[in-house]
């Protein structure tokens with residue numbers, strides 16, 4: 312059985328968890344936080360998520376794991392058949408990660424510590440997000456799913472990405488970034504209603520207190536003595 316390593320408060324972890332649940336692939340969860348030696352044994356960068364396959368192979372990087380799951384468990388597909396359409400799905404995922412999630416992620420330390428990010432950082436983040444918004448407005452179709460008529464990995468990916476965007480941008484930038492993408496909020500409401508999304512959200516909330524304790528311990532350890 313596949314083991315999914317990481318923690319339920321992680322949006323990247325939840326991408327893989329959502330795909331596993333959607334494809335009805337049996338898996339077990341191994342709770343491990345970033346920064347631990349245990350994680351480094353399965354994830355070379357020490358990042359969450361990682362999986363251990365049935366064959367005992369460790370894999371990390373959410374998009375790599377998503378591809379592995381699709382290749383290994385093609386039933387209940389999450390990518391279209393044609394190479395062009397598959398690339399279009401991956402293009403949405405990549406742009407959402409690089410120009411939507413990653414800039415917002417830079418604000419997370421300030422969100423967690425309840426402080427205001429420096430203005431120069433906020434400006435850098437705003438500039439990347441502005442271009443990300445233009446790109447996603449061009450790419451996302453919402454007809455009814457993000458890449459068109461079929462539900463794909465891009466729906467799962469962007470839904471999880473949005474957890475970080477919606478937590479960071481309004482509070483740190485005073486900017487409702489999701490409202491800038493036509494159809495995003497309506498689609499998000501639809502996404503939230505599935506049983507899988509609701510289970511993932513319940514697990515995320517349940518893991519939050521332990522995760523925040525872990526973060527506070529890490530922040531205290533990093534303070535100069």
Ligand SMILES: N[C@@H](CCC(=O)N[C@@H](CS)C(=O)NCC(=O)O)C(=O)O
Pocket residue numbers: 320321322323324345346356357358359360371372373374
């Ligand atoms: N590109 C990675 C990003 C994963 C990532 O940043 N995960 C966070 C948790 S949400 C993490 O492990 N952070 C700790 C670190 O960056 O060292 C992926 O797609 O899996």
